[in-house]
Amino acid sequence: MKNKSFTNLLLGIGVTNFGDSLFMIAIPIIIYAQTKNNLLLSISALTSVIPIILGFLLGPLFNKMVSKKSLIFLQIIQMCSVCLVFFVIFIGINHYNFVFIVIGEFIFSLSNYGSYILTQVIVPKVVEEKELAKANSLLTASRNIINGTADVISGILVTVISYFSIFIFDLITYFITILFFAGVEVSNDKGKNTDQVRLRESIKNYRTQIREGISEVFSNKFVVGILIIAVVLQFHTKISLITVVGYFADGGKSYLYGIYFAVLLIGFSLGSLSSTKIKDKIEFSKLTVGSYAFAGIAWLLLVFLFKEIGVLIATFIMTYISGIFEILVVTKFQEIYKDKLGNIFTIFMAIAAVAQIAGLLIAPFMIKLFGNANIILYLGILNFIAIALYALNSYAVRKHKEKELDTI
8 A cells, every 4th residue: 555644654553552562561560560469450450441431522522633743642642651650660659659650551541542543533534435444454453463462572571671671662662653643644634723723613512522423323223233243242352351261271271371362363463454355245234144143153163162272263263253343344434424433433432341341340250150161152152142133223224214215
């Protein structure tokens, strides 16, 4: 894809993702090393989820912040939050100053989330519509590959270099990212005054835009159908994530947990890259129902027959399909909503995040009641629940259209 702005955007995202991964891997390790306190670790982990849930409140602002200045601004905010967190680390974490760690991590997560949303909104502004699917697949695949690679490298770096070196290395990644983002030319960059007017207008109509965004999501049956699938799958993923730890350990194969994460990464990345090949070949609803039905059957059979190895194969199939699904969905949203994209994305992701938290909270109780083996096996049933709900939604859409035709 010969597009300088997109190339700069892609490279900037790649570098900042590496810096983000380094920070997010290093901080929990450092917190535990200094405090040996699991409660503080849990509180720290929550800071990465809460911004996603609250993010829909910022959707209207993201719609009006579509510029390279905004991307650069968010990188600067991330740098400042990293400085705050490491300042506390350097003086030594305790129960009194830990609040500043939480504040720093929250600001970091919020700006990181904002940067993600903005890059999704900016993509249609820097590439032609016919190139959207390809651009999205490249972005998603590169994100996953870089994140996975960075997670491994970060885990090693934390153990072999000093905290100060990690801090400096992290800051360097954000400086490099800013240089790349400075080379992104967004089609609606119109200068400071226009941006300020837009921002004032956005704040003035804030509540209206949030209500409109929520209405857009729930009044569009196509989006509701996608949301149903996404919510159930997020629930599935988080329960699986918790359950496989004990499941592999019970079978004396704890080492498979690392491979499990690699499978998640590879499956999703390959699915993302494959999406452009099938974008216009199969009707979206047929692809959704057929692929997830296949994945559900495969999950039940593979886990039942091959146990731990079956989980890995089934997970690959699920994530491969999910990789395709995400790119097609993102591309559809970019085509449908255009200037409302930030609002729609943030609301959509907030609802999905609630499903993630529900999965994380419910998983321990389900495991206690039914055991790891039963939970991991019957997770495949969730696919059919998602398909059934999706089909009911599609049926409602058809009935609504029939009524409209009858009244004409």
